[in-house]
Structure formats: structure tokens, C-alpha cells
Amino acid sequence: MKKYGNLWRSLGVTSVAASTLLMMANSSGAVSKSHALAPIKIGISLSLSGDFSADGVAFDQGYKLWAADVNAHGGLLGHQVQLDVVSDASSPTQVVTNYQKLITNDHVALTFGPFSSLLSLPAAKIDARYGYAMIEGAGGAPSVFQAGLTNLFDVSLPVKDSLLPFAQWISALPAGKRPTTAAYVTTNDAFTEPQIPVAQNIMQKAGIKTAYYSVFPSETTDYTPIADAVAAAKAQVVVLGSVDVPTVSSFMQAFEQAHYTPKVFIATGGPDQGTTFAKAVGIKNADGMMVPNAWYGGATTPGSAAMVAEYVKKYGGTPATISADVAEAYSVGQIAAQAVKATGGFNNAKIVKYLHSGVTLTSVQGPVKFDSLGENNQATAFTFQWQGANFVQINPVSSKASKPVLMPKPAWGK
Amino acid sequence: MNSSALIHAIIDGVLTGSVYALMATGLTLVFGVMDIINLAQGILVILGAYLSYTLSVHFGVDLFVGLIFTIPTLFVVGVVIERLFVARLKGPERTAMSILVTYAISLVIEGILNEVYSINQVQLQAWYVNRSFLIFGIYLPYIYLLGFILAAVLLGSLYFMLYRTRFGASIRASLSDQTAAALVGIDTKRVATICFGIGVAVTAAGGMIYGATNAFNASTSYDLISRLLTIIVLGGMGSLGGALVAGILMVMIGDVVAVVWSPIWSSMSFFVVLVIVLSLRPQGLFGKQSARVA
Numbered sequence: 001m002k003k004y005g006n007l008w009r010s011l012g013v014t015s016v017a018a019s020t021l022l023m024m025a026n027s028s029g030a031v032s033k034s035h036a037l038a039p040i041k042i043g044i045s046l047s048l049s050g051d052f053s054a055d056g057v058a059f060d061q062g063y064k065l066w067a068a069d070v071n072a073h074g075g076l077l078g079h080q081v082q083l084d085v086v087s088d089a090s091s092p093t094q095v096v097t098n099y100q101k102l103i104t105n106d107h108v109a110l111t112f113g114p115f116s117s118l119l120s121l122p123a124a125k126i127d128a129r130y131g132y133a134m135i136e137g138a139g140g141a142p143s144v145f146q147a148g149l150t151n152l153f154d155v156s157l158p159v160k161d162s163l164l165p166f167a168q169w170i171s172a173l174p175a176g177k178r179p180t181t182a183a184y185v186t187t188n189d190a191f192t193e194p195q196i197p198v199a200q201n202i203m204q205k206a207g208i209k210t211a212y213y214s215v216f217p218s219e220t221t222d223y224t225p226i227a228d229a230v231a232a233a234k235a236q237v238v239v240l241g242s243v244d245v246p247t248v249s250s251f252m253q254a255f256e257q258a259h260y261t262p263k264v265f266i267a268t269g270g271p272d273q274g275t276t277f278a279k280a281v282g283i284k285n286a287d288g289m290m291v292p293n294a295w296y297g298g299a300t301t302p303g304s305a306a307m308v309a310e311y312v313k314k315y316g317g318t319p320a321t322i323s324a325d326v327a328e329a330y331s332v333g334q335i336a337a338q339a340v341k342a343t344g345g346f347n348n349a350k351i352v353k354y355l356h357s358g359v360t361l362t363s364v365q366g367p368v369k370f371d372s373l374g375e376n377n378q379a380t381a382f383t384f385q386w387q388g389a390n391f392v393q394i395n396p397v398s399s400k401a402s403k404p405v406l407m408p409k410p411a412w413g414k
Numbered sequence: 415m416n417s418s419a420l421i422h423a424i425i426d427g428v429l430t431g432s433v434y435a436l437m438a439t440g441l442t443l444v445f446g447v448m449d450i451i452n453l454a455q456g457i458l459v460i461l462g463a464y465l466s467y468t469l470s471v472h473f474g475v476d477l478f479v480g481l482i483f484t485i486p487t488l489f490v491v492g493v494v495i496e497r498l499f500v501a502r503l504k505g506p507e508r509t510a511m512s513i514l515v516t517y518a519i520s521l522v523i524e525g526i527l528n529e530v531y532s533i534n535q536v537q538l539q540a541w542y543v544n545r546s547f548l549i550f551g552i553y554l555p556y557i558y559l560l561g562f563i564l565a566a567v568l569l570g571s572l573y574f575m576l577y578r579t580r581f582g583a584s585i586r587a588s589l590s591d592q593t594a595a596a597l598v599g600i601d602t603k604r605v606a607t608i609c610f611g612i613g614v615a616v617t618a619a620g621g622m623i624y625g626a627t628n629a630f631n632a633s634t635s636y637d638l639i640s641r642l643l644t645i646i647v648l649g650g651m652g653s654l655g656g657a658l659v660a661g662i663l664m665v666m667i668g669d670v671v672a673v674v675w676s677p678i679w680s681s682m683s684f685f686v687v688l689v690i691v692l693s694l695r696p697q698g699l700f701g702k703q704s705a706r707v708a
Contacts, residue, residue, distance in 0.1 A: 048533070049524070053633045057533045090633075188678065216677035221628065221637060222430055222665055225423045225672040225680075232419060245535045246629035253627070257546040257555040276534040280629040285544075413544065 039080040040109040040346060042067075042336075043102030045123060047115050050090025054245065054276050055115045055325050059138070060085060062329025063112060065310055070333065076340050084108055088119060095119045099126040109346040110135075112332050115325070116243070117141035117159070117190040124152040133351045135336050137328030141190035145373040151348075153355050155331045155368050157294035157379040159191055163199035163239070166266055166292055166383045169395045169405070170237065171206030179236035179263055183212035185226060185251075186241025192268050195292075196241050203237075211235040223247065227254030234260070240267040248289075249280045256285070256412035263408035266290035271386060274321035278386075286386040288409030295327040295365045296320075296384050296391055300401060303334070304364040320391040331363035338362070422552050423673040427666025429558040430627075432565040435661025437620035437638070438645040439569060439654055440613030446589045446652030447609040450500055450512040454520040456639030458614050461523060462488055462621025463630055464531055467538055477540050477622050478560070484618035492614025495519060496607045520635065527632040535629040543626045561623035568619055569658060572612070576654070585609060589652060648688050650701025659699060663687070 044063060047056030067081045075081055084106050088094040095114050102108045103126070111127055113120050113136020120139025127134040128151045136152070140159040144152065170179065184200055186192045193215070200210060212233035216226055227250070230238060238255075242248045248270030255261065271277050271291035278286050295301070297308055297319030307330055308319045336351075338361045343350040360378065361368045367378040385394045385406055392403045441455045465484040469475035475483075499519060503511050537543075542556035576582035587595035588605050596602045624630065624638070645664055649656025667687055668680040675683075691699060 049528070049633045050636065051633070053533045053631060054535060214677055216672070217681050219637070219681050220677065221641070222426070222669060224426045224430070225419070225669040226677045228422055228426075229419060229673060246634075249535075249537055249629045250627075253544055256544040258553050259546070280535050280537045282539060 037075075037078045037080075039082045040076060041082045041084045041106060042110045042112055043084045043086075043099065043106060043108030044112045045086050045088045045095050045098035045102070045114045045119070047090040047119070048085075048087035050088075051244065052090040052115050052119075054273060055138070055323070056087075056090070058273075058323035058325035059115050059329040061311070061315060062137075062326035063333060065307060065314065065326070066330045066333030069307075069310070070337060076337060077345070088114060090116075090119070092119055092122050096122050096126055099123050103127075103130045103132060110336060110340075110348070110351075112329075112336065113137060113139055113154075117144045120144055120152075120154075121147055124149050127151055132348045133339075133355065135332050135339075135355075137332045138325065140375070142194050143190045145375055149374070150356070151352050152374040153335070153370050153376075154374055155335050155363055155376055156328050156365060157381055158375045158377075160194045160198055161379075161381050162268065162292040163195045163266070163381075164202075165381050165395045166290065167199040167202035169383070169397055170264065171202050171208070172397075178206065179208055181211040181233075181235045182208050182237035182239060183230045183233050183235035183262075184210065184239045184241075185212065185214045185216065185230055186239075186268075187218045187220070187243060187247065188215050189218055189241070189243050191243055192241030195268050196239060199239055208237065218243075223250040224254050227251045228258055231255055231258035231260035236262060237264040238262040238266070240265070242267045243269045245270045245273050245277050245280050248277070252281050252285055252289075252412070261409060261411050264290070265409055266292070266383070268292060272296075272324045272384065274323045274391070275317055276323070278321065278389075282413070283386075283389055284413050287388060288386065288406050290383055290385045290394070292381055292383050293324045294379050294381060295324045296382070296393060297322045298391075298393065298401070299327070299364070301364055301366045302362055307364050320389065327364050331365045331368070334363045335361050335368055418551060419673045420670065423669040424666060425552065425554065426558065427669040428662055429562040430669075431662030431665035432569075432658070433561045433620055433623045433661075434641065434645060434665060435658040436565040436568055436616055437624070438642045438649070438657040438661055439572065440616040440620075441642050442646040442649065442652055442654060442657045443572075443585075444610055444613040445646065446654075447585060447592075448500070448606045449509045450503070450610075451509060451516070451643075452610075452613065453513055453516040453639055454495070454523065455516075455613075455617065455642055456635035456637075457520040457523045457527070457632065458488065458491070458617040459621040459624060459638055460527065460630060460632055460635045461491070462618035463538065463625030464527060464621075465618065466622040466625060467531075467536055470538060470540070477538055477626060478564070481564075481619055481622060484622070485615050488618040489611040489615035492611040493607055495614070496610035500610060501603065501607070520639075524632040524635060531631070533631055533633070535631045535634075536625075537629040538622065538626040540626065557623070557626050561627070564619055564623065568616060569654075572616075572654070581605075581608075644684075644688065646698075648691060648698055650698030652702070653698065653700035656698055656700030 046060050067083050071080050086098045088098050111132050115138045117139045120136045121144045124134040134152045137156050140154045184196050186196045248267045271289045272293050339351045339354050343354050368376050369378040371377050382393050383395045387406050393401050394405045444450050444452050466480050469480040499515050546553040546555040584600045584605050588602050645660045649660030664684050667684045671683040672680040
């Protein structure tokens with residue numbers, strides 16, 4: 001019995017010693033961890049539900065891809081990045097509450113922009129009140145820049161220039177090939193409305209007559225009478241100012257039902273939504289649909305291919321099905337990272353000053369240089385087209401990456 | 415604007431409006447019998463659309479054939495919601511509380527749908543979804559006509575059940591006066607449960623037609639519920655006929671104004687009509703003020 005007693009005592013002593021060693025090891029680990037740089041929080045409000053939810057989710061993916069990349073390479077100035085994402089349900093009032101909470105309650109170091117011009121402007125005003133920089137990727141409407149904010153920086157293409165290459169291309173077609181009539185129909189949205197007159201002016205100067213022009217309210221759900229009116233005008237070109245997939249798909253459906261296929265059909269938003277668009281309208285109907293944008297899955301800009309590969313690895317799909325929103329969000333992170341590195345910290349005043357300094361930065365969407373209003377005046381507009389299951393760049397025609405345009409648009413469902 | 419476009423707009427309004435009427439019927443029936451405002455009706459329409467989507471995409475079941483499965487399924491969903499949540503609401507604040515409870519249910523279902531189907535919009539596809547036929551110089555989409563026929567059959571069946579069956583008499587008695595109905599031996603709790611089930615079951619049909627004519631995701635429900643509430647307010651809370659007339663009016667006014675005047679005024683014009691009607695008849699077109707006072 002005594003023999004076993006000694007054994008138990010020995011085991012006890014050994015256990016205590018081992019525990020003490022483990023505790024010492026743990027505490028030393030804790031000490032070494034406390035010397036590591038604390039993570040930094042970046043606050044973002046995104047439309048994870050509501051009208052912009054498809055774009056909001058794509059933005060979320062883009063931001064997360066960027067954060068994962070940065071953290072894998074040591075973080076921002078040695079700080080691991082933590083994204084503090086809250087949902088605004090696509091509401092301009094909720095986005096205000098969200099940024100106030102992110103800044104005053106969550107004490108985030110930086111803020112990134114929400115989705116859409118509608119939300120970016122009120123968000124930037126809150127940021128301005130607290131001296132934060134608002135770096136965003138989807139607030140390119142003129143109304144955003146006209147607010148006179150000095151803390152706002154849109155890394156993407158200014159909205160008003162989006163349809164330029166399309167309008168220039170169609171106007172430059174030989175007279176025999178050039179369409180003679182066009183219909184312009186747009187939702188009353190800060191993103192879509194500024195684009196239409198720019199294209200219309202160029203196309204009218206080239207002799208393309210306006211057969212129909214109409215603005216419809218954003219809350220419209222029954223597009224049939226408007227689409228029927230467009231079909232009745234029998235325009236050869238349709239320029240649709242749309243922000244989402246349901247609007248475009250409704251027009252496409254109504255056109256098919258009216259047995260009307262325009263030679264050229266471009267929508268300002270919707271066809272760029274990758275899988276979402278293709279699934280909603282059917283890949284056969286997508287054939288020939290065009291959309292203006294600054295980026296696509298096959299872009300050759302620095303870092304784009306790597307981002308695309310990471311996206312496909314993480315979320316699946318193909319490069320053609322990646323929404324341009326992903327690249328816009330990713331670019332926001334890239335620009336912020338370059339500003340943080342250049343200023344040596346997270347001081348928002350210094351970041352604002354740096355971004356206004358005229359420096360040219362790089363992003364997966366191409367070069368970024370801000371003017372005094374925060375517009376990226378280095379951004380290039382492209383036009384993309386669905387050709388079969390592929391989403392390809394078609395102009396500027398001068399670009400080597402541009403493929404021949406599929407024109408006229410194939411009949412619906414063929 | 416030509417006369418053909420105007421006739422087209424009127425026909426579109428009648429055909430599409432009838433489907434909205436069908437969806438709103440469930441809402442107004444539940445309010446009429448139970449004094450419950452079911453804010454989950456919009457998301458239940460979307461649930462119906464997603465069920466049709468699942469059957470169509472994963473099992474190859476035709477959208478209309480799929481209703482044989484989805485209508486009973488949503489009836490059961492309605493019964494479960496009523497038993498678990500709505501039936502527990504008691505007291506004078508019952509109607510107000512029902513708004514909160516059904517809104518909470520709506521959020522839960524929205525979250526589940528987002529998880530299961532993702533946030534990406536989808537649209538139901540079938541050979542008749544995008545096709546149309548020519549009649550009197552107008553292309554009439556098959557899906558609108560089929561949707562109208564479906565709505566007419568279901569609304570007709572509902573009407574038959576309400577006015578030609580014993581159970582219908584129980585519902586009408588409950589619609590008129592719940593206390594008196596209970597006093598004459600009607601099991602008003604059972605009537606309420608079945609009514610809620612029926613009210614939700616019609617969303618299967620409405621959701622299928624809606625999903626075939628619009629791209630949708632779970633968030634689409636917010637726009638839907640606001641429209642459905644507007645319809646039953648115009649038609650008169652608790653009035654089935656009112657829901658039908660108001661549903662058709664809502665779409666038709668918007669469509670006609672879009673063609674005759676400008677699309678920009680189409681939504682507003684309906685609300686102008688709504689304000690005028692409510693200022694003259696606060697109980698709506700077919701609502702009974704006395705029934706709600708009790």
C-alpha cells in the first residue's frame with residue numbers, strides 16, 4: 001500500500017511540476033502575444049438585404065478577399081485586419097446609423113464605402129463629420145461628387161463616363177452598318193440617369209434618331225407597358241438605365257413576349273452580375289447583352305488574375321461569372337492599404353491629404369488618381385458583352401483585349 | 415400613344431392585377447376572420463416561388479403541376495405558424511402584436527431563404543414564361559393569361575367554399591362577428607387556423623406566377639408586402655371582393671398612366687386614387703366600418 005502511496009505521491013509531484021511548466025509556457029506565450037500588434041478594425045456598412053442585396057453580397061466577398069490577402073501577407077503595417085461589417089438593408093437612413101455606430105461605438109480605425117451612390121453620399125457625410133476618409137467603390141454618380149465633400153474617394157469609374165466607349169463605337173460604325181434609331185429608357189436613379197444623356201448626345205450627332213425616351217420610377221415592378229412602348233417604337237438600339245438584374249430581366253422578358261429583338265441592347269447594370277444575371281434570364285437570352293463597366297473577370301490589370309483565382313477557389317464559379325462589384329470592393333482595400341503604408345499609420349486626416357496629393361495608385365481595376373472632388377480620373381470605361389457562356393470585353397475597339405462585337409443581337413432564346 | 419397600347423395596358427393590368435388580388439386575398443381573409451395583419455404574407459409568397467423553383471430546377475416538375483405539392487405544403491406552413499405563434503396572441507392588443515410577431519416570422523423565413531437559396535436573384539423558367547400569342551393585333555403573354563386563369567379558378571374556388579359550403583358559412587359568421595359565431599357553436603379557433611392555412615396556401619400560386627414574371631430573392635418580399643397591404647386597404651380590410659377589385663385597379667391604373675402619360679407618374683397615380691378613395695370612404699371600397707369597430 002505504501003508502495004502505491006509513493007507512486008501516487010510521485011505522480012502528484014510530476015503532475016504539479018508539469019502543470020507549472022505548462023502554465024509558465026502559456027503565460028510566456030501570453031506575454032509574447034501581448035507584444036504583437038493589435039488588430040485594426042475597418043468599418044463597413046453593406047446592403048446584405050433589400051434592393052441592393054446582390055451587389056452588397058458581392059461587395060462583401062470583395063472586401064473579405066482583400067482582407068484575407070492582406071492578413072496572409074502580414075496585415076496593414078503589421079496589424080491584422082478585422083472587418084466590422086453591418087447590414088444597412090439598402091436603406092439610406094440605416095447607412096447613416098451604421099457609420100455613426102461604427103465610428104463612435106465600435107471605434108473602427110478606417111471606414112470603407114457601402115454599395116451605390118444612394119448610400120455612399122450619406123455615409124460620406126457621416127465620415128466627414130468625424131474626420132474619417134470615405135474610400136468607396138460604388139458611389140460614382142455626379143450627385144455624390146457635387147456634394148463638395150473632401151473626404152470622399154471613389155476608386156471606380158465615374159458613372160457619367162460609363163457609356164462613352166459604347167456610344168463612340170456605335171457612332172463610328174460605317175453608315176451601312178450603323179443603326180438609325182435608338183430608344184432610351186431609364187430608372188430615376190443617381191447611377192443611371194447621368195449616363196443616358198451622354199450616350200444620347202453622341203449617338204444623335206452620328207444621326208441615330210431617338211425613337212423613344214422615358215424615365216420610370218425606381219419602385220416600378222410592372223415593366224410591361226414601358227417595354228411594350230419601347231417595342232412599339234421598333235428602335236434598333238435599346239439603352240436601358242438599370243441598376244439591377246430584375247429590371248433588365250423584366251424588359252428582356254417583355255421584349256421576347258412582344259416578339260421584338262433590338263439589334264443592340266445595352267443595360268447600365270444587371271448583365272455585369274455574372275451568374276445571377278445568367279441564371280435569371282437564361283444563358284441563351286443573355287447572348288448579345290451588353291453592359292458598360294471598368295472591370296471583368298478576364299481583365300489583365302495587375303493583381304486581377306490573382307484575385308480572380310482566389311475568388312474562384314473560395315466561392316466557386318468561373319471568371320466570367322464574377323461580379324464587377326467584387327473588384328470594386330477589392331480596389332477600395334488596395335487603395336486604403338497604399339495610403340496607410342505611405343502615411344505610416346491610420347491617421348485619417350493624413351490619409352485624406354495623401355489621397356488628394358495627386359499620387360497615382362494601383363488597383364485591380366487599373367490606375368487610380370483622385371481629382372479634387374474625389375473622382376478617379378484615371379479610370380477607363382469598357383463595354384462588355386455576353387457571347388454564349390462567356391462575358392467578354394468588346395470595346396474600346398482600340399484595346400487589344402477587345403473581342404469582335406456580336407451584332408445584331410441573336411433572337412431571344414436562340 | 416395609340417389605342418392598341420392603351421388596350422394592351424388595360425389587358426396587362428387585369429391579368430397581372432388578378433394575381434396580386436389572389437395574393438392579397440389571403441391577407442384580407444386572415445384579417446377579416448382573425449383581426450390579424452400578417453406581415454409575413456410577402457415572404458410566404460417568395461417561399462412559394464422558391465418551392466416552385468426547387469421543384470422545377472431540381473426535379474423537373476412543371477410550374478403548374480408543382481402547385482399540387484406547394485399549395486398543401488404552404489397550407490401546412492400556415493397552420494403551423496397559426497398554432498405556434500398567432501393563436502397565442504390574446505387581448506385587446508392582439509392586432510398590434512400580430513404585426514410584430516408576423517414581422518419577426520418574416521425575418522426568420524427571409525434569413526432561412528437567404529441561407530438556403532443565397533441572395534442571388536432567380537426567375538422561374540418554363541416554355542410558356544417568355545412566349546406569347548397574337549390576338550387582335552396584340553401579343554398576349556401565355557404566363558399572364560395562365561396566371562389570370564389560375565387566379566380566377568382559385569378565387570372562384572374560394573368564393574364557392576365561402577358561399578356554398580357549411581364551413582364557408584362558419585367563416586362568414588366569424589368574419590361578421592366572432593363572439594356571436596362562438597355562441598352559436600362554431601369552433602372559431604378551428605375556423606381561424608384553417609383560414610390562416612388557406613390564406614398562406616394561396617401564396618403558393620401567387621408566388622409561382624410572381625416568380626415566373628419577376629426575378630426575385632428573399633428581399634423582394636418587402637416590396638410585395640407593401641403592395642399587398644395597399645391593395646387590402648383600398649379594397650377594404652377583410653373584403654375578398656375588395657381585394658380583387660383593388661388588385662386589378664392598382665396594376666391597371668399604373669399601366670394605363672405609364673402608356674397615356676408617363677411611366678414616372680404610374681406609381682404615384684395609384685396612390686392619388688388611394689388617397690381620394692380613403693378620404694371619401696375611410697373603410698376602403700368594400701370594407702364594412704361597423705365590423706371593425708366591434
